[in-house]
Amino acid sequence: MISMPNVPRFLIEADLQPVQGTRFQPTGFPDLGAATYRLHDRTEMLLVESAQSVANRLELTAWDDAAQDLNTPVRGLSYIRVEENGSSLTNSLLEAHRLNSPYILEGEDRAFFETLKQELSAMADRPVDLHQLARTLFRYDVNSLLHGVFLAKSELAGGRLRLPRAVSGFIEARNATIVATGGVKNDRVNPGGETNRGFGNVPFHRDEFAAGTITAYFSVDLAQLRSYRLGEAAERMLFALALWKIQKFLRDGLRLRTACDLEAVDIRVTRPAGGELPSLESLEADLPGLIESSSGLFAQPPVTVVNHVRSTAAKGRGKNKRAEDEG
Numbered sequence: 239m240i241s242m243p244n245v246p247r248f249l250i251e252a253d254l255q256p257v258q259g260t261r262f263q264p265t266g267f268p269d270l271g272a273a274t275y276r277l278h279d280r281t282e283m284l285l286v287e288s289a290q291s292v293a294n295r296l297e298l299t300a301w302d303d304a305a306q307d308l309n310t311p312v313r314g315l316s317y318i319r320v321e322e323n324g325s326s327l328t329n330s331l332l333e334a335h336r337l338n339s340p341y342i343l344e345g346e347d348r349a350f351f352e353t354l355k356q357e358l359s360a361m362a363d364r365p366v367d368l369h370q371l372a373r374t375l376f377r378y379d380v381n382s383l384l385h386g387v388f389l390a391k392s393e394l395a396g397g398r399l400r401l402p403r404a405v406s407g408f409i410e411a412r413n414a415t416i417v418a419t420g421g422v423k424n425d426r427v428n429p430g431g432e433t434n435r436g437f438g439n440v441p442f443h444r445d446e447f448a449a450g451t452i453t454a455y456f457s458v459d460l461a462q463l464r465s466y467r468l469g470e471a472a473e474r475m476l477f478a479l480a481l482w483k484i485q486k487f488l489r490d491g492l493r494l495r496t497a498c499d500l501e502a503v504d505i506r507v508t509r510p511a512g513g514e515l516p517s518l519e520s521l522e523a524d525l526p527g528l529i530e531s532s533s534g535l536f537a538q539p540p541v542t543v544v545n546h547v548r549s550t551a552a553k554g555r556g557k558n559k560r561a562e563d564e565g
C-alpha cells in the first residue's frame with residue numbers, strides 16, 4: 239500500500255518522443271506564438287506545454303466522457319454536478335475554476351452556495367483556517383485540494399479563500415529547432431474566389447519543431463498536503479490520486495494536438511533520491527480502498543447536485559435570436 243515519503247516535494251520526470259516521425263507542434267500563445275528561449279549556454283529551449291495546460295489535462299484524467307461519470311478507479315470521490323432539467327450540464331471536474339464556476343456559485347439555485355457560506359462563516363472576520371477550508375473542499379470537491387481553487391466571492395470570507403496547486407507539471411524541449419512547414423486550403427470549384435469570404439485557394443505557413451530531448455516535469459507538494467491536517471488516510475489517498483493522474487496522463491493523455499502526439503519512453507522519480515513511482519496498475523488497484531477509507535470525510539452522497547435554471551430573460555433572448563436566425 240502506498241505511503242508518503244517524508245520530503246516536502248515528490249518530483250517526477252518523463253522523457254517523451256513523438257509517436258511517429260520527429261516533428262511536433264508546441265502550445266501557442268496569442269500574439270506570441272511558440273514560447274522559445276535560450277539558456278545561459280545558448281541552448282535553444284521550447285515550452286511544449288504550459289503549467290496551466292498540464293493542470294487542465296491532469297484534471298480531465300478523472301472523467302470518463304463516454305460514461306459521463308468518474309473513471310472506475312476513482313469513483314466515490316466528491317465533486318459537484320450541475321444539472322439542467324434533470325440532465326448533466328457540467329461539473330466541478332470540467333469547469334476551469336472548479337468550485338468557483340459561475341454555474342455552481344452564481345446560479346438561481348443558491349442551496350449549495352448557502353451551505354458553503356455557512357460552513358466557512360467562521361473565517362468571515364478571522365484569519366483563514368486552512369484546516370477548515372481543506373475539510374470543506376475535501377467534502378464537496380476533493381480535486382480542488384490537488385489543483386487549487388480561488389473562491390473569489392466577497393460573501394465567502396471576503397474573497398480570501400484560495401489554495402495553490404499541490405500538483406503541477408509542464409513539458410519542455412531542449413535543443414529545439416524550427417521546422418517551417420505550410421500548405422494550401424484548396425477550392426476545387428473556384429481557386430481564384432474571394433478569400434475573405436472563404437472561397438479560393440489559401441496558402442498558409444506553420445512552424446513545427448524538432449528537438450534533441452522532450453521532458454515532462456511533475457511536482458507533488460507533500461508539505462501542502464500535510465498542511466491540510468486531514469489525517470493519514472486522506473493524505474495517502476490524495477498522494478495516490480496525484481500519482482494516478484500523472485501516470486494516466488503519461489499513458490493516455492499525450493496526444494496534445496493533432497500535430498503533437500507523444501509517448502513516454504522513460505519515467506523516473508528525481509526526488510527523493512531512490513524514490514519509486516508506483517505503476518498505473520498498482521495505483522488503480524489501491525485507489526478504491528484508499529477512497530473508501532476516506533469516505534467519512536466526503537459529503538453523503540459524495541456527488542452534490544446544483545440545479546441550473548435559465549432566467550426568463552435569457553430564455554427570451556434565446557427565442558429572439560432563433561427568430562432572427564430563421565428570419
